[in-house]
Structures are given as C-alpha cells and as structure tokens.
Amino acid sequence: MRHRKPRYARPRRSPPGSPPGLLAVDPAAAPPRLSLMRYGPAGLAEIADPAPEDLAPRPGEIVWLNVAGLGDAALLQRLAGIFGLHPLAMEDAVSHHQRPKFEDYERHHFIVLRMPDPGDARFSAEQVALCLGEGFVVTFQERPGDVFDPVRARLRNPASALRGHGADRLAHALVDAVIDAYFPVLERLGERIEALEDIVVADPGPDRIAAIHAIRHELMAIRGAIWPTRDLLSAMMRDDSDRIGAQTRVYLRDCQDHAFQLLETLETYREVAAGLVELHLSSQSNRMNEVMQVLTLIATIFIPLTFIAGVYGMNFDPDAGRFAMPELRWAWGYPVVMAAMAVIAGLLVLWFRRKGWLGRR
Amino acid sequence: MRHRKPRYARPRRSPPGSPPGLLAVDPAAAPPRLSLMRYGPAGLAEIADPAPEDLAPRPGEIVWLNVAGLGDAALLQRLAGIFGLHPLAMEDAVSHHQRPKFEDYERHHFIVLRMPDPGDARFSAEQVALCLGEGFVVTFQERPGDVFDPVRARLRNPASALRGHGADRLAHALVDAVIDAYFPVLERLGERIEALEDIVVADPGPDRIAAIHAIRHELMAIRGAIWPTRDLLSAMMRDDSDRIGAQTRVYLRDCQDHAFQLLETLETYREVAAGLVELHLSSQSNRMNEVMQVLTLIATIFIPLTFIAGVYGMNFDPDAGRFAMPELRWAWGYPVVMAAMAVIAGLLVLWFRRKGWLGRR
Amino acid sequence: MRHRKPRYARPRRSPPGSPPGLLAVDPAAAPPRLSLMRYGPAGLAEIADPAPEDLAPRPGEIVWLNVAGLGDAALLQRLAGIFGLHPLAMEDAVSHHQRPKFEDYERHHFIVLRMPDPGDARFSAEQVALCLGEGFVVTFQERPGDVFDPVRARLRNPASALRGHGADRLAHALVDAVIDAYFPVLERLGERIEALEDIVVADPGPDRIAAIHAIRHELMAIRGAIWPTRDLLSAMMRDDSDRIGAQTRVYLRDCQDHAFQLLETLETYREVAAGLVELHLSSQSNRMNEVMQVLTLIATIFIPLTFIAGVYGMNFDPDAGRFAMPELRWAWGYPVVMAAMAVIAGLLVLWFRRKGWLGRR
C-alpha cells in the first residue's frame, strides 16, 4: 500500500463485485460514540451513551441520535434494525467519499453531506449521513467533532422554536449548519488568494504555479461538496412524501439560497485563480525581459568599444608605412580614441533612452 | 480582524448555525432614515419621518416607505409587524450580499436587487430589498442615496400615469430605475476598456495585466448583479398571484429586454477583456523580440571584427619565420585589414536587411 | 461628451428612470422620409410623401409604409395613432441598439432587426423595426438606404406572387431580405480572414493581434445581430395569433434555415480567428528562435577563437623562461594557431549541422 497521503481524493469502495448493501466497515475507523437528544415541547433529555431502549422514537417526542465514528459493524447493524434504516443507506453511511445526495427510502429519507472541518487551514471535509424518519433523526459522522454545537445550544434553550417542531425542522437545522460552515471556509480562502496574488507579482517562480494549483484544487473540492448539495435541497423541496412540512420547505429555500451564494463566490474565486495563472506568466515574462534588457544594454554599449580597443591593440608596425597605424605614434591619438569611445557610448545611451528601454530598467 | 478592504466580495452571514429568520443587524450599519410617499389618483403626501400611524396602507391609496440604513433591529421589527413582512424576508433585507431574487410570501412579494452607485469610478453596488404587498411598497437600502429620484419626480408630477396605477406599477418603476442605472456604469466601463487597450500596446508590463484583471473582476461583479435580475424578472412575469397586473407584466417584459441588452454588452466586454490578455502577451513578446534583435545585430556584426582585431593583436614575432605574421610589417597591412573588416560588416548588414531584420528594428 | 467614435457598441437608452413608453427622439436623428406602397391583386400605388388620409389600411389592400429617419417625435406619434401602434413598441423603434426581437401587442406584431449596411467595408448595421398589423406593415429605419429594393421590385412586378398574399408575406419578404443581406457580409469577412492569415505568418507583430481582434469583434457583432434573429423567427413560427398564415410559416422555416447557415459559418470563422492567435504566437516565437540561433551560431564560433587570439596577445616575455610562450618565437607558431582556429570553427559548424541548427537558419 502507499504510505504517502494521496494529493487528490480518490473514490473508495467496498471490494469490486461485492454484493450491494454490504456493511464494509473500514477497519481503521474510530469506534462509534453515541449521543442522544430526546426532546419535545415538554422538555429535553440528553443521554451520552444511550441503551437500546432509550433509542426507539416515542410519540410526541423527537429523537436525535448522533453516531460519531463508524468502526463497529455490529452496533451499526443494530441501530439500523431499531430505526428501520435501509441496507443501501447504511452502506453509503459507512463508506467515505459519497457525494452529497438525497434519497427517499420507504421508512426514512437519507441525506449525505460533506461537513467542512472548521479548524483546518486547508479545506478538508468529513462525510455526514443523516436519516430522517418518523420522529427521529440519526446522523453518522466519520469522527467526533462537528459543526452542530449551535443546533445543540438551540435545542437546550427551552424558548427555541426548534423544540416545538417536528424532525424535519431538526434535519433542516443540521443541514443549514453544515452549509453555513462553508462561509468561514470561503472567507479564509479569499484571504489566501489575495495574499498569493501579491506574491505572484513580487516573486514569480514555479512554486507559485504549484500554490495556485493547490488553491484551484481546493476550490474544485469545495465546489464538488456544495454543487450536489444544491441538488439535494431541490430534491428535498420537491419531495412528495409528507415527511417534510410546508413551512420547512420555505426554510429549505432559504438554505438553498445560501448554497447559491457560496457557489457564486466560488465561481468568482475560480476566475480569479485562473487570472493568477496569466498574471504569473506575465510576471515571469516581464522578469525575463528585464534581465534581457540589462544584458542588451551592457553588451550593446561595450561591444563596439571593445572592438575599437582591439583595433588599437593590433601589432601592426607603425614603421612599416604611411598607413600602418600612424595614430599609435600621435601625441593625441590616445585621448582622441578615448573621446570617440565616450561619444559612441553616449550616443548609444541616448538611442536607448529614446527607445524607452532605459526608463523601464 | 482584517483592516484592508477585501478585493473580492465575500459572502457574509449571521453566525453559522444561528436560527433562520434571526434579524442579525450589522452593528456598523447606519441608523434607518424613513421617508414615506402616500399617493393615489387624488394626490400625494410626502412625510419625512413618518409616525407608525402614517404607515399603514389605506384603501385607494398606495404607500411607499423607503428605509435607508439598516442599523436598528427594533424599528425594523416594528415595521415588519405593521406591513406583515415575513421573518426570512426581513433577515435577507438586513444581510448584505444577497443575490438578486424574487420570492413570494403569503402576504407580500419580496425582491432583492443590487443598485449600482452612480458616483463611483469603479463599480460598486448596494443591496436594495423591496417588499410589494397589498397597497404598499417598502424598500430597504443600506444607506441614504439611491437612483430613485426620477421615480419620486414622476410621483410628484400630478399628470404622471404612475399615480393612477397600483403598487405593482410602482414596484416596476423602482426595479426599472435600478436596471437603467447600469447603463451609465457600462458606458464608463467601455471607455476604460478602450483606454486600457491603447496603453497595453504602448507599454506592456505586469501592471497592465493587473489592470485587465481588475476590469474583468468588475465585469464579473456586474454580471453577478444583472444575471439573477433577469431570472427575477422572469419569475415576476410568471407569478400566478394577482399582485402583479397584466399591464405591468408587459412593462416588465420591456424591463427584461434591457437586462438582456446589458448582459450582451457585458458579454462583448468580457471577450474584449479576454482579448486584451492576448494583446498584452503579444506586446510583451514583441518588445522582447525587439530587444533581442538589437543585441543580435550589434553582437553579430562586432564579434567577427573583434576576432580579427584579436588576431592581429597576437604577439607572434614576425622575425621568427616567413609565415609568422609577416603582414604586421607590410606597409598596407593595416589598411587592408581595416577594409576587410568594413567589407565583412557591410555584408552582414546586407544579409540582415535581406532577412528583414533591420527593417523591423 | 466624447468625440471619438467608441470602438465597442454601447447600449443607449432614454435617461435612467424616465417613464417607459416615452418617445425619446435622438436630437441628432435624421428627419423622417415617408414612402408608401399600397397594393393588392388589383394593382400597386406608390406614394412618396403620403398624406395622412393615404395611410389608413383599406380592406382588400395591403399598405407598406416605410419611415426612414426617426427625428420627428410628433410625426411618429401621429403615425402610431393612425396604425394603433403600442407606446412601448414606438419607444423601441426610435431607440437604437435594441436587440432583434419579436413581440406581439394587441393590435400588431412588433419585430426589431439589425440590417447590415452592404456598402461598408467593416460590418455596421442599422436598426429596422417592423410593425405587422391587419392589412399593413410599417417599417422604421434609422436613415434612408436599405436592403429592401428587391422586395420593392417584386411588388412592382404584376406577376409576383407577393401581391396576391397578405401582409404576413410582405413581412416575411422584408425579414428574409435582411437575413439574406448578411451573406455577402460574411463572404467579404471570409476573404479578409484569409488575407490576414497569410500576413500573420509572413510578418507577425502586435498590429496583427489588433487586426485579429478587430475581426473577432466584428464576428461578435454579427453574431449578436443574427443569434436573436433565430429566436425571433422561432417566436414568429410559434405565434398563436392568426396574423401569420400557415403557408408563411413554411417560408419562415426556410428563413430560419438561412439564419442557421449564417450562424454555422460564423462559428467556423470564430474558430479560425481563434486559431489565428495561436498561429501568430507561433510565428512570433519562431522569428525569435531564428534571431537567437543566428546569435548563438556566430557567438559560439567566434568566442573560442577570440579567446585563443587573446591568449597569444598576452605580453609574457618569451625570454623569461622555457615555458614563457616560446611559441611566439617559433617560425610555424602563427600558421599552426591559425590552422587550429580553422579546425575548431569547422568542428563547431559540423556539430551545429548535425544538431540541425544550420539547416533551419
């Protein structure tokens, strides 16, 4: 196996040809940590490691079970049995690198999202699967740590409107929290792009192109996470079952609006990043021009002068005849030659200045 | 926090995970300044700081309340109560960077537009939200100063057709005013592009690429403002409520036509701007060629001559033998060598002229 | 105001915020010249400056009123009154830079086209607006001079099928004449592109890029005129009023076919023009390579030779010792050194020839 972390996400799956619906748990996955919130207009109960009898939904109450870590196939199978989750949904929940999607099974809706890791400098996301059924929401995360704390805070607040609504509103709140978590990610990325823009002009080099490509790749990864989320929300709003209430649909429209905003910002960033490549090319080419101009100026001025010096370094014998370099014996020969050289150099400098080449050095 | 103004608009939102419909007023926002126009076929009343009892719509009259500045959550809540505005609409009205959109709520339509700032040299836009309900239009702007003065003038004109129609015609007039405000913006941008085109040829350099990119970015920003406006108008024309009359729809079609015109002009500008990059590259490359040709000409002519001078600067002793540089002692040695050099230089110049390199210097 | 003609068409409109339907006549526009053709199976009457009573359509006859020049608002208003033309249509008819479109108003259809100026070397087009109503066609042109003469000739021909049909066939004939007028325009443009292609290879330079861009811009302008015409024709064929007969629709399909042909030719030209940029870049780069190769060859051959000449120009005293340049005193020293130089030069030339650099000079 490869030991380096691959640079580009590669799809992973259960072994080719294995039967669909197989719960192929990644052996390296963290053991599940369960946490339950059971609430209704009457009150809220939080249970850290719920027993099976705590899990089953009860009338008039909403159950939110969060499963962080997907390393125990038997436990997951048991949970699937309690809530009536479809084997294909469970298979997707445990296999990473699913694309965000919405699917309706007989007994529950199934939503896959990519949740950005707010702590990372570079964009990284883990998969969150959400099952929305009659009176319950079950969420599966790859590992503990998520962006759901504000939702938990709202549930804990007795005055929150969230408590008075059904499981569909909780599902919306969770989806909304995931989408909102992309805003600070894009904010940071925007700052990095601006910083890179300054560097590219100041000091072009192949490292810069690599940095631009890294950013473009992050943009692709974020787009790959948000783009299908938009379709997911459309599918949720179009859903013809009665699991999602009319009022929740209005809120989902709002949610989709945020997804659109994110996508437009991404589009802008993509164009800016594409422009960075051109900027880099131009900077490189400009630096090359500068170097060439210096060479040209120095060489063009000194080459004729050196030739003249070479001529007067020839060893023709001035005694050999009238035209055999008599100037070597003239008293003013040397000063005149030096002056001629100065005049030539001056004329060349003037010519360069008129060409605008000196001003640009 | 960053103190520099970010170069690329970044989406901003209420804190991630906060409940939707929260009126998250920007603490730096200006305090609202209200102005009311109440009119009907009978007449027009303008009230600068209307009291709550002035606000409520009355039968047979149209109320236009303009709110400039969004810094007072309590006041905005009160206004929402009076006109029956939906919490999600209010949330969108106060948060900047919404994309232009049209939404229908139970008691009113909700329109978001981006209004260009006509005074700015570079394109900048503020958000305008418009609520169109039964007998009223409420507009929310980020700050005082807008493009609605011609609409106000038409309302003040007793002969204006606008007075005799419903709130939908007023809404159209306001949307139309915003779209029309983009025409001078594009006019100015077109002039800047032409000016830049001349500069790029005359003096290429990495600054030019940066300027081209700035313009491309402005084009993207304007497109991002107008493109969804087109969809907004389609949605308004398709709207199946009776809040928008058949005649107003004809006028909206006209309005959409203008949006199309703007988008086509933008498309042309985008292609021209993309062409500028190529033009710049070609200019840079051409300048480089010029520099190289001068170096080549000078070097190519003088290198052989300098070599000859070097040969006759060798210190072989002419006394050593018959073939040991006897020419150094010849009376015509020096003139012959100088003439040979002149001939060689002349031949090279001729050759260059035939190659077409001298003509292009 | 700017006195230079802008290079890129910029949308113009009535002052922002002015009421729609305002007849904002351009003060610089030419005064209208009216010409009327009134015909039916029975005969044809041509009236150069028709009186108002000549204008009104009469049963069994078709009236074609051509208005060339849009500088008289009062007259245009009067005409609109006679034919029942909608204010929005009139506004569009007098404002230049409308995009081609088809609109149906209650009492007439309204068509905007861009008519190419057949006399111009570069593509330029003026706006033609056409109102098709019950028994009449009114056309508005910016100035006298059009592509309708063949239609007039057909009307004057008593045997022409055109006389026996309704106003819809006349409208088709006029639209068809406008579309056909683009064929010679593209023919000329094709010739210019081919000529430019030859020049780009022979003599690349930044002027060429500018010329390529000018052509690309013309292609964009032509496309901007034809593309919406295609939609216009679709809308006409789909039109559910009975103003356009079934047989005319068959002819419109033929007409649309021509628009498709034009668009495909344009698409080809666009790709060819895009290829010209690459060709230009390659030519430029090749010319640079040629120059560099000459420099390299000359320099590479003479630099070592000059070094050798420099060595034997050193002033070490051969009397100082056994190894202090004794060759300066050898009788064969000079010939041997010269021969060595010739050998070195020959070897270098051979090496260059094997590298294929001499063959490409």
Add this chain to the structure above:
Amino acid sequence: MRHRKPRYARPRRSPPGSPPGLLAVDPAAAPPRLSLMRYGPAGLAEIADPAPEDLAPRPGEIVWLNVAGLGDAALLQRLAGIFGLHPLAMEDAVSHHQRPKFEDYERHHFIVLRMPDPGDARFSAEQVALCLGEGFVVTFQERPGDVFDPVRARLRNPASALRGHGADRLAHALVDAVIDAYFPVLERLGERIEALEDIVVADPGPDRIAAIHAIRHELMAIRGAIWPTRDLLSAMMRDDSDRIGAQTRVYLRDCQDHAFQLLETLETYREVAAGLVELHLSSQSNRMNEVMQVLTLIATIFIPLTFIAGVYGMNFDPDAGRFAMPELRWAWGYPVVMAAMAVIAGLLVLWFRRKGWLGRR
C-alpha cells in the same frame, strides 16, 4: 470574382432578396444524369435515361430516381411536377451548402445530407438531397459518383430483404450508406493526426501550426456535416406521419448510434488536435532552451578566460615598478596563467553539470 478556391466554406445563396422557392440553378453545374431503379418483390428494372412515363410511381412498386448533376432547371421543374415536390425543397436541393436537415412537406419528406467524397485525401463532401414520398425516393447529387453502390448491389440481389420493403427502407439504406462513408474518412484522418504528432516533436515550426489548423478545420467541417445528421435522424424517428414504418425506426436508431460513434471519435480527435498545439508550443520552447543553453555554456566559460587573457595583454611596463605586472617576466607566469584558466573552465563545467545543464544539451 476570386479565382483562388476559398479556404473556408462560405454560404452561398440565390441573390439576396430574390423570392423564396426560386430554382436558381448554378450555371456552372453539370447537366443532370438520370438513372432509375424500379423494383418490388417481383423483380427489378434499371433504366439509365428514363422517359417521363417511366418515372411515375406505380402501386406495388418502389421507384428510386437518382439525379446526378443539377444544371438543368427545366428538367428539374418537370421532375418536381411528376413527383409533386415542393418548390422550397427543390430550391434547397439545387443550392449547395445546405446543412443536413429533415423536413416534412405535404406530399413527401425531404432530407439533405452531406456525402463525403471517398477518393479525396482531404475531407470534401457534396450535397445529397433525398425526397421520400408514396412509393418513390428521388435523390439529387451535385455530380455523378456516390457511395450508393452497395445499396444498388443489394437491390440487384433478388434475395435481399430490401426488395420486400417500402420506400422508407430504401431511404434508410441510402442515409445509412452516407453515414457509413464517414468511417473510412475518420480512419484516414486519425492516421494523419498521428503522423503529424510525430513531426511536431521532431521539427516544430510555423508550418506545423498551419498543418494542425488545417486538420482542426477538417474536423470542424466533418462535425458540421454529422452533427445535424444526428438531429435529422431524431426528427425522422419522431416523425408522426406513417411514411416511416415502425421497423424502419428501429433501423434508424441503429443508424443514429453510428452517428454518435462518429461524433465521439471526432470529439477525441478535436482534443488530440488541441493538445498538438500545446505540444508544438512546448517543442518550440524546448528548442529555444537548447539553443540558449549552448550559447550560455560557451559564453560563460570563455568570457572569464578571455578577460584573463585580456589582462595579460595589457601593455603596462614591467620596468615601471614592483607591482607593474612583474609576472610577465616570471619564468612560470605563462604556464600558471594557462593552468588557472583550465581550472576556472573546469570548475564552471562542474558547476554546470551539477545544475543539470550539461546533461540536457
């Protein structure tokens, strides 16, 4: 008129403004050569120059009239009369450069195809128009010579299934023959692209770019011929008249599949051709780098050495003082200087080797 053949196909039409349906025969067109096949389950009759009474379809028999050459308007009008062909169809049949299309007229279907010339090294195509009516197929070609011989052979074979079916199957067989004729065309083009790829690396130059562009242009032309054929087949399969039987539709689907295969191959070739441009650019740039490196190596090594030689060529008088070039008089001066030069040259070569520049020469 231009005497050179234009490089890019330009649309041609009857003179602008002429009435539609005019049979504008190209005066340079070949005179028509008619050939008739009349067949049924009973047998087959082939008539080379059929008389008018041979042409009319008879019940229980299928007539295929092939018209090669379009230079006789009167004859074509007569044929149109016999088979009831629509004037617009006839106009399209005789005017070259129609795009492939399917149209249904009252009395017949009308199909335009572009038939590749199998003998040409470069892609060229002539127009084939096909009228499919009740019991007859009429085909119009620009000139004799076509790809229909296998269809003729099948008709002559008494056992062929084709004989037992209607005119729709014959039309399918002809369309299929035209589409299949593109396969060898693409095969040859693929070989030319591969050959060009090898040449571009071995010997880049502006000729190569021209060759790449020629191939891209051929690809465009082929795509322009096949792309609309795909739509044509869709339209035929969707056709709601009963002229095309259910079984023939299954065969048309097969035919469309071949069109799809051709288009995918074209798409691949287009990407490969686009890649050739990059390859060419890289080759050119690499060749330039090679040249520059040779210059740099030679110059960099000899410039310091020549300087040293220059220093010891200075004419300071060693008698003038202790520090006035006493080394000129040292017995080991010359060998030491020569050794120093060798050492410097060696160090530079080593440095270049470490930089990896010598290995790439």
Add this chain to the structure above:
Amino acid sequence: MRHRKPRYARPRRSPPGSPPGLLAVDPAAAPPRLSLMRYGPAGLAEIADPAPEDLAPRPGEIVWLNVAGLGDAALLQRLAGIFGLHPLAMEDAVSHHQRPKFEDYERHHFIVLRMPDPGDARFSAEQVALCLGEGFVVTFQERPGDVFDPVRARLRNPASALRGHGADRLAHALVDAVIDAYFPVLERLGERIEALEDIVVADPGPDRIAAIHAIRHELMAIRGAIWPTRDLLSAMMRDDSDRIGAQTRVYLRDCQDHAFQLLETLETYREVAAGLVELHLSSQSNRMNEVMQVLTLIATIFIPLTFIAGVYGMNFDPDAGRFAMPELRWAWGYPVVMAAMAVIAGLLVLWFRRKGWLGRR
C-alpha cells in the same frame, strides 16, 4: 494495412453500405468459449461447454450464458435463435467499439458496456454485451477473462440473496461489477498523475508534455466509457417494461451513484491534468530564465572589465606625448587598474543582489 497499433481508438464497422443486421464476424476474433450457470432457489448447475438443449430457459430457473470470444458466426446465429435475440443486437454484440447503451427489443433488453482490463498498466477495455430476457442473461465478451468472478462466487454461495431473485438482479450484479472495476483503474491513474506532477517540475521537457497528453487521452477514453453508462442506467431505471423489478431499480440507483462518483473523480483528474500543462510551461520558462540570468550575470560583469583590459592593451606609444597612455609607465598603474576592475565588479554584484537576481540563481 497498418502494422502499428493506432494510438487513438478509431471506430470500426462492417463494410460501408452493407445491410444492417449482418453478422460481420471479425476473422481475427477468438473462437467462442461458452459457459453456463443455471440456478434457482433450489440449486446451481455449472456447465462448461453446454449442449443446445442445456441452454433454453426453464420456468423457475435463471440461465446465465457467458460467451467469451466472438469468432464463430454460425454458433452465434444459433444462440440468437435459441434465445430470440434481435439481429441488430447481435450485430452490435460482435462489432467492437460500440458505445455503452441500453436498448429494448421485443423479446429482450440489450446492454453494451466497456469492461476495463484490470491487469493492464494503461487503461484498456473490452466490449461486453448483455441480453436480459425472460429468465435468462446472455453475455458476450471479446475474449476470455473478465471481472465477473465475484458474481460467480456469489452465485455459488447457497446463502447468497442473488439466487433468490430474477434475471434482472443478475444483470444488475454484472453491470455493477463492471462499474466497480473502474475504481482501481482510477486509483492507479491518480498515482500516475501525482508521480508525473513531481517529474514535470524537476525536469520539464517535451517528453513530459507527451506523457501529460497520454494521460489526458486515457482520461478521455475512460470518460467515454463511463459517461454513456450513466445514461444507460437512467434508461434502465426509466424502463417501462416489467423485466426490471422495483427493487432492482433501487439497486440501479446505487449503481448510478457510483458512476457519478467515477465521473467526478475523472473531472478532477482532467482539471489536474490541464493544470499540469501550465505547470510544465512555467517550469520550462523558469529554467530558461535561470539560464538567461547566469549568462547575463557573467556577461554583464566581464564585458566592462574586458573592455578596460582591452584599453590598456592598446599599443599607443607612451613616448608620443603627454596624454598618450602615460599610465602604462606609472609604477602603480597596473595595481590601480586591477583595483578599479575589482570595484566595478563588486558594484555590479551589489546591484544585481539589490535587484534580487543573485538570490534567485
């Protein structure tokens, strides 16, 4: 015929114009090897070389006949007769280079897939055709060796769910196995792209561009295989016959999801590969800059020094006058000149360092 394997897949077909439905067997194709699996809830029978009477489907049992090798037209015709396969389907099954597709014939569904060869370093695929009928699945492969072994293993497992379902589930399992086989192919390709990325920076050259192009071409080929598979699955899920059960459709949706994942990964790889071209260009350009900078530095420093040395190598006679190079006779002349040279070289180095050119060497 060509003996080199063509680099780009070229479509192949039966000879142009041949009747459709002709079983044109490739003479070079391998002779068919048949293997049969007949199963039901009761048990499984595997027959290696089944006799004709073994083949026919029996009620309550599912038959899977796998035909590996397509070189025997008579046998294939016989099989088509037994299972009632349509001639067009058979023609497609034996002709390579069909694009993946789904077609429904009267008596069976017909599916074409491209199966990747898992053993190959470079992507290569063979065609698999699958006929799904009442109680049977027949698969045709170009040659023995496939990705179906996991499916066979599941059939051999008495506990497998596959045994209890109909032929549609078997067809799904086979299609799923083919799609899953692309995951390791993309995994390997991802590794090759990363490796190439490192090489491009370290050692740019035209070979790299060729390698990038080879990878881009592989990406195109894989995309050409998967893209239509997605449509195929959509068509299967939309299929309105009852050959595909509701439960199988849920599994097909899962299958389509995998196809989407593959396509997204491909899209990412395509963008990365496009970025590699830019990276290569930048590396090449950077290497050129490096070389030029070394030349410039060395030349710029030594050219003035060499000129000075040249001046003092001039043979003016110091005896000729006061200004005729008296410094040649000064005791400190030589040291002063040498020091001046050192100062000039030092100043130039300083200037270069301030320009940032030395730091980048």
